[in-house]
Amino acid sequence: MSLANDLLDQANALASLDPGKPKQANLRRAISAAYYALFHLLIDEGAATVGSKLNAAAKAKIRRAFAHADMKAVCASYAKASNVQSFNQQIGPLLLFPLDPLLMDVAEAFVLLQEARHEADYDVYVVYNRQDTTSNIRMAEDAFTAWRGVRSTDNAKVFLVDLLLRKNWSRS
Secondary structure (H helix, E strand, C coil): CCHHHHHHHHHHHHHCCCCCCCCHHHHHHHHHHHHHHHHHHHHHHHHHHHCCCCCHHHHHHHHHHCCHHHHHHHHHHHHCCCCHHHCCCCCHHHCCCCCCHHHHHHHHHHHHHHHHHHHHHHCCCCCCCHHHHHHHHHHHHHHHHHHHHHCCCHHHHHHHHHHHHHHHHCCC
16 A cells, blocks of 8 residues: 555554544644645656656655645646646747646645645644544545546646656746
Protein backbone atom coordinates (compact mmCIF):
# COMPACT_ATOMS: atom_id res chain seq x y z
CA MET A 1 0.00 0.00 0.00
CA SER A 2 1.22 3.50 -0.74
CA LEU A 3 1.94 6.24 1.77
CA ALA A 4 -0.95 8.23 0.30
CA ASN A 5 -3.41 5.42 1.04
CA ASP A 6 -1.91 4.84 4.47
CA LEU A 7 -2.37 8.52 5.31
CA LEU A 8 -5.99 8.41 4.19
CA ASP A 9 -6.54 5.36 6.38
CA GLN A 10 -4.82 7.15 9.27
CA ALA A 11 -7.08 10.18 8.81
CA ASN A 12 -10.16 7.97 9.09
CA ALA A 13 -8.76 6.13 12.10
CA LEU A 14 -7.92 9.36 13.93
CA ALA A 15 -11.34 10.86 13.20
CA SER A 16 -13.09 7.87 14.77
CA LEU A 17 -10.58 7.14 17.53
CA ASP A 18 -12.48 8.61 20.47
CA PRO A 19 -15.92 7.02 21.04
CA GLY A 20 -17.35 9.98 22.94
CA LYS A 21 -16.25 13.56 22.55
CA PRO A 22 -13.28 13.45 20.17
CA LYS A 23 -9.97 14.96 21.21
CA GLN A 24 -9.05 18.08 19.27
CA ALA A 25 -5.55 16.70 18.67
CA ASN A 26 -6.98 13.64 16.91
CA LEU A 27 -9.34 15.69 14.77
CA ARG A 28 -6.60 18.15 13.83
CA ARG A 29 -4.15 15.38 12.93
CA ALA A 30 -6.90 13.68 10.88
CA ILE A 31 -7.38 16.84 8.81
CA SER A 32 -3.63 17.15 8.36
CA ALA A 33 -3.36 13.48 7.33
CA ALA A 34 -6.15 13.93 4.77
CA TYR A 35 -4.24 16.80 3.14
CA TYR A 36 -0.96 14.91 3.18
CA ALA A 37 -2.67 11.90 1.63
CA LEU A 38 -3.62 13.96 -1.42
CA PHE A 39 -0.22 15.69 -1.45
CA HIS A 40 1.61 12.35 -1.53
CA LEU A 41 -0.75 10.93 -4.14
CA LEU A 42 0.06 13.82 -6.47
CA ILE A 43 3.81 13.93 -5.87
CA ASP A 44 4.07 10.14 -6.30
CA GLU A 45 2.16 10.37 -9.57
CA GLY A 46 4.22 13.38 -10.63
CA ALA A 47 7.52 11.66 -9.89
CA ALA A 48 6.35 8.58 -11.79
CA THR A 49 5.41 10.75 -14.76
CA VAL A 50 8.51 12.93 -14.83
CA GLY A 51 10.91 10.15 -13.90
CA SER A 52 9.24 7.20 -15.60
CA LYS A 53 12.57 5.75 -16.76
CA LEU A 54 14.52 6.59 -13.59
CA ASN A 55 15.42 4.46 -10.59
CA ALA A 56 13.77 4.73 -7.18
CA ALA A 57 16.46 7.04 -5.76
CA ALA A 58 16.00 9.52 -8.61
CA LYS A 59 12.22 9.43 -8.22
CA ALA A 60 12.64 10.13 -4.50
CA LYS A 61 14.64 13.24 -5.36
CA ILE A 62 11.92 14.35 -7.78
CA ARG A 63 9.28 13.92 -5.04
CA ARG A 64 11.33 16.19 -2.76
CA ALA A 65 11.33 18.92 -5.43
CA PHE A 66 7.57 19.50 -5.18
CA ALA A 67 6.71 22.54 -3.05
CA HIS A 68 3.44 22.92 -1.16
CA ALA A 69 2.92 26.63 -1.94
CA ASP A 70 3.73 26.22 -5.63
CA MET A 71 1.39 23.26 -5.87
CA LYS A 72 -1.40 25.25 -4.25
CA ALA A 73 -0.95 28.08 -6.76
CA VAL A 74 -1.04 25.64 -9.67
CA CYS A 75 -4.10 23.88 -8.27
CA ALA A 76 -5.88 27.20 -7.80
CA SER A 77 -5.41 27.95 -11.50
CA TYR A 78 -6.75 24.54 -12.58
CA ALA A 79 -9.68 24.68 -10.18
CA LYS A 80 -11.10 27.76 -11.88
CA ALA A 81 -9.77 27.41 -15.43
CA SER A 82 -12.34 27.99 -18.11
CA ASN A 83 -10.23 28.37 -21.24
CA VAL A 84 -6.71 28.69 -22.62
CA GLN A 85 -6.59 32.35 -21.54
CA SER A 86 -6.83 31.18 -17.93
CA PHE A 87 -3.17 30.15 -18.21
CA ASN A 88 -0.04 31.91 -19.36
CA GLN A 89 1.12 31.48 -22.94
CA GLN A 90 3.58 28.69 -22.10
CA ILE A 91 1.10 26.41 -20.29
CA GLY A 92 -2.28 27.08 -21.93
CA PRO A 93 -1.39 25.58 -25.33
CA LEU A 94 -0.34 22.32 -23.66
CA LEU A 95 -3.87 21.71 -22.36
CA LEU A 96 -7.08 20.59 -24.04
CA PHE A 97 -10.18 22.59 -23.11
CA PRO A 98 -12.55 22.36 -21.50
CA LEU A 99 -10.70 20.80 -18.61
CA ASP A 100 -12.19 17.63 -17.23
CA PRO A 101 -14.31 18.47 -14.17
CA LEU A 102 -12.60 15.59 -12.35
CA LEU A 103 -9.21 17.27 -12.77
CA MET A 104 -10.69 20.55 -11.58
CA ASP A 105 -12.15 18.73 -8.55
CA VAL A 106 -8.74 17.31 -7.63
CA ALA A 107 -7.16 20.74 -7.92
CA GLU A 108 -9.87 22.40 -5.84
CA ALA A 109 -9.66 19.72 -3.17
CA PHE A 110 -5.92 20.27 -2.90
CA VAL A 111 -6.40 24.00 -2.31
CA LEU A 112 -9.18 23.51 0.25
CA LEU A 113 -7.40 20.71 2.09
CA GLN A 114 -4.16 22.65 2.30
CA GLU A 115 -6.05 25.60 3.80
CA ALA A 116 -7.80 23.25 6.23
CA ARG A 117 -4.47 21.70 7.22
CA HIS A 118 -2.94 25.11 7.90
CA GLU A 119 -5.88 26.05 10.07
CA ALA A 120 -5.87 22.71 11.91
CA ASP A 121 -2.13 22.84 12.50
CA TYR A 122 -1.75 26.50 13.44
CA ASP A 123 -5.02 28.07 14.62
CA VAL A 124 -5.49 26.78 18.16
CA TYR A 125 -8.65 28.83 18.62
CA VAL A 126 -10.64 26.85 16.07
CA VAL A 127 -12.65 24.02 17.63
CA TYR A 128 -13.33 21.02 15.41
CA ASN A 129 -16.07 18.44 15.52
CA ARG A 130 -16.15 15.00 13.98
CA GLN A 131 -18.46 16.10 11.17
CA ASP A 132 -16.10 18.88 10.02
CA THR A 133 -13.22 16.46 10.12
CA THR A 134 -14.95 13.66 8.23
CA SER A 135 -16.07 16.21 5.63
CA ASN A 136 -12.42 17.04 4.95
CA ILE A 137 -11.52 13.36 4.82
CA ARG A 138 -14.37 12.72 2.40
CA MET A 139 -13.04 15.53 0.22
CA ALA A 140 -9.67 13.78 0.07
CA GLU A 141 -11.32 10.43 -0.69
CA ASP A 142 -13.38 12.04 -3.45
CA ALA A 143 -10.18 13.59 -4.87
CA PHE A 144 -8.56 10.13 -4.91
CA THR A 145 -11.57 8.79 -6.82
CA ALA A 146 -11.57 11.74 -9.22
CA TRP A 147 -7.84 11.29 -9.80
CA ARG A 148 -8.34 7.62 -10.74
CA GLY A 149 -10.85 8.78 -13.34
CA VAL A 150 -8.57 11.36 -14.94
CA ARG A 151 -4.98 10.26 -14.25
CA SER A 152 -4.31 8.73 -17.68
CA THR A 153 -5.32 11.82 -19.64
CA ASP A 154 -2.86 14.15 -21.31
CA ASN A 155 -4.19 17.06 -19.24
CA ALA A 156 -3.52 15.15 -16.02
CA LYS A 157 0.07 14.56 -17.13
CA VAL A 158 0.55 18.24 -17.95
CA PHE A 159 -1.00 19.08 -14.57
CA LEU A 160 1.49 16.83 -12.73
CA VAL A 161 4.46 18.37 -14.52
CA ASP A 162 2.98 21.83 -13.95
CA LEU A 163 2.84 21.10 -10.20
CA LEU A 164 6.60 20.68 -10.30
CA LEU A 165 7.70 23.16 -12.95
CA ARG A 166 5.22 26.05 -12.96
CA LYS A 167 7.81 28.68 -12.03
CA ASN A 168 10.12 27.54 -14.80
CA TRP A 169 7.37 27.03 -17.36
CA SER A 170 6.07 30.52 -16.67
CA ARG A 171 9.25 32.23 -17.81
CA SER A 172 8.92 34.18 -21.03
